[in-house]
Amino acid sequence: MAELFKALTVEEARLAFVGYLPVKKQAETVPLLESLGCRLAAEVRAAEDVPGFDRSTVDGYAVRARDTYGATEGLPAYVDICGEVLMGQAPIGKIGTGQAWRIATGGMLPGGADAVVMVEYTEVLDESVIGITRPVAPGENVVRRGEDISTDEVALPAGHRVRPQDLGMLSSIGISRVEVVSPCKVGIISSGDELVEPSEFPSPGKVRDINSYTLAGAVTACGGKPYMYGIIRDEYNEFKNTLERALEENDLILLSGGSSVGTRDVAARVLESIGQPGILFHGLSIKPGKPAIGAFVKNRPVFGLPGHPTSAMVVFDLMVAPLIRSGEYTNSEKDSLIEYPLLAEITRNLHSAAGREDFIRVRLVTRDGRLFADPVLGKSGLINTMVKADGLAHIPAGKEGVEAGELLRVKLI
Amino acid sequence: MAELFKALTVEEARLAFVGYLPVKKQAETVPLLESLGCRLAAEVRAAEDVPGFDRSTVDGYAVRARDTYGATEGLPAYVDICGEVLMGQAPIGKIGTGQAWRIATGGMLPGGADAVVMVEYTEVLDESVIGITRPVAPGENVVRRGEDISTDEVALPAGHRVRPQDLGMLSSIGISRVEVVSPCKVGIISSGDELVEPSEFPSPGKVRDINSYTLAGAVTACGGKPYMYGIIRDEYNEFKNTLERALEENDLILLSGGSSVGTRDVAARVLESIGQPGILFHGLSIKPGKPAIGAFVKNRPVFGLPGHPTSAMVVFDLMVAPLIRSGEYTNSEKDSLIEYPLLAEITRNLHSAAGREDFIRVRLVTRDGRLFADPVLGKSGLINTMVKADGLAHIPAGKEGVEAGELLRVKLI
Numbered sequence: 001m002a003e004l005f006k007a008l009t010v011e012e013a014r015l016a017f018v019g020y021l022p023v024k025k026q027a028e029t030v031p032l033l034e035s036l037g038c039r040l041a042a043e044v045r046a047a048e049d050v051p052g053f054d055r056s057t058v059d060g061y062a063v064r065a066r067d068t069y070g071a072t073e074g075l076p077a078y079v080d081i082c083g084e085v086l087m088g089q090a091p092i093g094k095i096g097t098g099q100a101w102r103i104a105t106g107g108m109l110p111g112g113a114d115a116v117v118m119v120e121y122t123e124v125l126d127e128s129v130i131g132i133t134r135p136v137a138p139g140e141n142v143v144r145r146g147e148d149i150s151t152d153e154v155a156l157p158a159g160h161r162v163r164p165q166d167l168g169m170l171s172s173i174g175i176s177r178v179e180v181v182s183p184c185k186v187g188i189i190s191s192g193d194e195l196v197e198p199s200e201f202p203s204p205g206k207v208r209d210i211n212s213y214t215l216a217g218a219v220t221a222c223g224g225k226p227y228m229y230g231i232i233r234d235e236y237n238e239f240k241n242t243l244e245r246a247l248e249e250n251d252l253i254l255l256s257g258g259s260s261v262g263t264r265d266v267a268a269r270v271l272e273s274i275g276q277p278g279i280l281f282h283g284l285s286i287k288p289g290k291p292a293i294g295a296f297v298k299n300r301p302v303f304g305l306p307g308h309p310t311s312a313m314v315v316f317d318l319m320v321a322p323l324i325r326s327g328e329y330t331n332s333e334k335d336s337l338i339e340y341p342l343l344a345e346i347t348r349n350l351h352s353a354a355g356r357e358d359f360i361r362v363r364l365v366t367r368d369g370r371l372f373a374d375p376v377l378g379k380s381g382l383i384n385t386m387v388k389a390d391g392l393a394h395i396p397a398g399k400e401g402v403e404a405g406e407l408l409r410v411k412l413i
Numbered sequence: 414m415a416e417l418f419k420a421l422t423v424e425e426a427r428l429a430f431v432g433y434l435p436v437k438k439q440a441e442t443v444p445l446l447e448s449l450g451c452r453l454a455a456e457v458r459a460a461e462d463v464p465g466f467d468r469s470t471v472d473g474y475a476v477r478a479r480d481t482y483g484a485t486e487g488l489p490a491y492v493d494i495c496g497e498v499l500m501g502q503a504p505i506g507k508i509g510t511g512q513a514w515r516i517a518t519g520g521m522l523p524g525g526a527d528a529v530v531m532v533e534y535t536e537v538l539d540e541s542v543i544g545i546t547r548p549v550a551p552g553e554n555v556v557r558r559g560e561d562i563s564t565d566e567v568a569l570p571a572g573h574r575v576r577p578q579d580l581g582m583l584s585s586i587g588i589s590r591v592e593v594v595s596p597c598k599v600g601i602i603s604s605g606d607e608l609v610e611p612s613e614f615p616s617p618g619k620v621r622d623i624n625s626y627t628l629a630g631a632v633t634a635c636g637g638k639p640y641m642y643g644i645i646r647d648e649y650n651e652f653k654n655t656l657e658r659a660l661e662e663n664d665l666i667l668l669s670g671g672s673s674v675g676t677r678d679v680a681a682r683v684l685e686s687i688g689q690p691g692i693l694f695h696g697l698s699i700k701p702g703k704p705a706i707g708a709f710v711k712n713r714p715v716f717g718l719p720g721h722p723t724s725a726m727v728v729f730d731l732m733v734a735p736l737i738r739s740g741e742y743t744n745s746e747k748d749s750l751i752e753y754p755l756l757a758e759i760t761r762n763l764h765s766a767a768g769r770e771d772f773i774r775v776r777l778v779t780r781d782g783r784l785f786a787d788p789v790l791g792k793s794g795l796i797n798t799m800v801k802a803d804g805l806a807h808i809p810a811g812k813e814g815v816e817a818g819e820l821l822r823v824k825l826i
Binding site: 197200201338341364 | 463465581629
C-alpha cells in the first residue's frame with residue numbers, strides 16, 4: 001500500500017491539508033482562571049479606561065509640575081502640604097498653586113495636580129511645608145487615565161493564547177468569564193494484535209501499548225484533550241466502526257500503536273474507504289517518522305502514526321501539534337525559532353540523507369557556558385531513548401549530515 | 414521598614430532560604446495520564462523485562478544469522494520458509510539450519526532465530542524458498558528481550574518530572590497508577606485598600622486586582638495549584654488572620670496586590686510577628702522587582718510581591734517558580750540556559766546599573782533567520798507592557814547596560 005505513495009516533505013504534506021483547515025473546534029465560556037492556555041474565540045475590547053483616573057507610580061507628593069520648575073538641592077521649591085490621598089478613595093478637594101498632597105504608589109491624583117514628586121527628592125521643613133529639590137515635568141510619575149488600556153481598545157485579539165499576564169489584563173477590564181476555543185478533542189485509537197493495556201500482563205509475543213500514552217501526554221501538553229478508544233484488533237470492520245465513532249466524538253483522530261505491516265494496511269484501507277478526500281499523504285521524508293499517514297475524512301484530520309515511539313512523537317510534533325494548538329499550520333520563521341529555541345554544539349558526526357529532515361534525540365550538557373547536544377544512541381523503537389533524551393536536534397533537509405562541533409537547533413522534549 | 418534592609422542579589426536571597434528548603438509537599442497516587450507534569454515521589458523500577466522477548470524491528474524474515482554469511486545479490490543464500498510469526502503470538506516451533514520464518518515489525522522471534530533479514534534484501538523464489546541478498550549479523554534488526562528496560566533497572570528517578578514519553582515508559586512496564594508529589598498548593602492573598610475583584614466596578618480611586626490573577630496563572634503554568642484568598646484591607650489583624658489560615662492550608666504563600674507603602678508595611682509587620690525566622694530578605698537588586706519580601710514562617714515560605722505587574726512576575730520567576738516546580742533552588746548552568754533559551758539581538762542601547770540584574774520586556778521579531786529583541790517601552794506598572802511582550806531579556810548583574818546589536822538571552826513569557 002505504502003509503495004503507491006511517494007514520501008512527501010513536511011511542507012508538501014502540510015500543503016496537502018491546507019484546503020481542509022482550520023480544524024473545526026467549538027467555543028465555550030469559562031471562568032477567568034480556567035482560560036489560561038486557551039485561545040480566545042473572539043477579540044476582547046476594553047469597555048472602560050484602565051486606570052479610570054490618573055494614578056501615582058511612586059510614593060511622594062502630588063503637585064502642579066510648574067511649581068517645581070527650577071528647584072535644586074541648593075534652592076528647593078517650597079510647597080504647602082494641604083492633604084493626603086487615601087488609598088482607594090477619591091481625594092476631596094483640589095490642589096492650588098504652591099500646594100501638595102501626600103500620595104502613595106497607586107493613589108489617585110487630586111484635581112489640579114499633574115505630577116508626583118518622589119519622596120526621595122523632598123525635604124520636610126515642618127508638618128505643613130516641604131522643600132522639593134528636583135523639578136518634575138507634567139505627567140511625571142503618573143499613569144494617566146486610560147494609559148494601560150482605553151475604552152474600545154482591543155485588549156487581546158481573537159485567537160490569542162491566554163498567558164498569565166493576559167489573565168491580569170482581562171481582570172483589569174472586568175472580564176471574569178472568557179469566551180475561548182474549546183480544547184481540541186483528540187480521539188486516540190490504538191491498534192495492533194500485539195498490544196495490551198498497561199494494566200495487563202503481556203503474554204509471550206505481546207507488549208504493552210506505549211504510543212497511545214505518549215501521544216495522550218503530548219496532546220495534553222499542547223492544550224488538547226485526549227480521549228482513548230482502547231486497543232482494537234487489526235480487523236477492517238472493528239477498525240472502521242471505532243474510527244467512525246471517534247470521528248463523531250472528536251475534532252481530530254490519531255491512529256496509534258501497532259508497528260506491523262498488518263496494522264498499517266488495515267488503517268490505510270479504512271481511511272481510503274471511509275470518505276473523501278481520504279489519504280492526503282502516505283510517507284514523509286523525515287527520519288525517524290517516515291511511515292506516517294495523513295488523511296482527511298468526514299471533515300476531520302486523521303493521522304496514522306508510526307509504530308516506533310520516537311517516530312510517532314516526531315510526526316506528532318510536525319503534523320499534529322500545530323493543528324491542536326491553532327487549528328492550522330503556520331509558516332512563520334519566528335514560530336520555528338521558538339519551537340527549536342536552543343542552539344547547541346553537536347558532539348558527534350552524523351549522517352543525514354539530502355532532502356530528508358533528521359531529528360536526533362540528544363542529551364543536553366553544559367560546560368563553561370556552552371551548550372552541547374550529545375546524541376542518545378539506540379534504536380528508535382526503544383522508548384528508553386526518548387526518556388534519556390532532553391531534546392530533539394534538527395538537521396534541515398538541505399544538509400547531508402553534520403560534523404561534530406556544528407551548531408544545531410534543539411527543542412526540549 | 415524597607416530602609417532597614419539591604420537589597421540582596423538573587424543568589425544571596427536564595428542562599429538565605431537554603432536552610433529552610435525543600436518546601437514540604439504531600440504525595441498522592443494518580444492514574445497514569447494524570448501524572449503528566451508531576452514529579453515522581455519515588456523512583457520507579459521495572460519489575461520485568463521490556464520487551465519480554467526478542468522482537469523484530471523490521472518487516473522480513475527471521476533467520477539464523479550464520480545462514481546468511483557471504484550472501485550477495487549475485488550469489489544469494491537460499492533458505493526455506495517454514496512458518497510465519499503472527500502478531501501478538503508466540504511462534505510455535507523452532508528455526509533450524511537453512512530455515513526462515515516470515516515476521517513483521519514487532520513480531521516475536523521464533524526459537525533458534527537470532528536476526529531478521531529485511532524484506533528489501535530478499536527475493537522470492539517460490540512459495541517456500543527465498544534468496545537472501547545481503548548477510549545479517551546476530552542481533553541485527555532485533556530488539557532483544559530487556560533491551561528497552563530490564564528487570565530491576567531504574568526506569569525513572571525520584572523527583573523526575575513526567576513528560577509525554579515518560580508516560581510511554583511507565584505504560585511499558587505496567588504502571589497504571591503513579592505516586593507523585595502533589596502539586597504545590599499556593600495561597601494567594603491580595604491586599605490593598607485600592608483593589609476590587611474583576612467582577613466589581615471600581616469606584617474612583619479603586620482599580621481591579623491584576624496581580625493576583627497574573628500570579629494565579631503563573632502558579633498554574635509551573636505546575637502548582639493556586640488558592641485565592643480574596644482581597645483584604647491593609648489592616649494588621651485582618652492580614653494576620655488571613656495569613657495564618659492560608660499557612661495552614663497551603664505549602665507556600667504569595668502576598669500580592671497593593672502597591673502602596675501602607676500595604677507593604679502591614680505585610681512586613683505581620684511577617685515579623687508571626688513566627689521565626691520571619692523575613693529573610695527585603696529588597697532585591699533587580700529591576701524591575703526591587704521591593705520584594707521573602708520570609709519563612711510556620712515552616713512555609715511566604716513572598717510579598719511588588720505591586721507593579723511586571724515586577725511581581727519577575728520576582729515570581731526568580732524566587733517562587735523554582736520552589737513550586739522542585740521545592741528548592743538549583744544553581745545549574747543547564748537550567749538557566751534552558752530557562753532563557755533564546756539568543757536575540759537587542760535593538761536599542763539600554764542602561765543597567767552595575768550589580769543589578771535587569772529584565773527587559775521585549776517583542777521578538779525575525780528577519781532573515783536572525784532573531785531580534787525589541788524592548789517594549791512603557792512603565793512597569795502597566796499590564797499592557799507585559800501583554801505586548803513575547804519575552805523577557807536578561808541583562809546580567811556584571812554588565813552596565815548593553816548596546817544595540819548585542820546578544821541577550823530571552824525567555825518566553
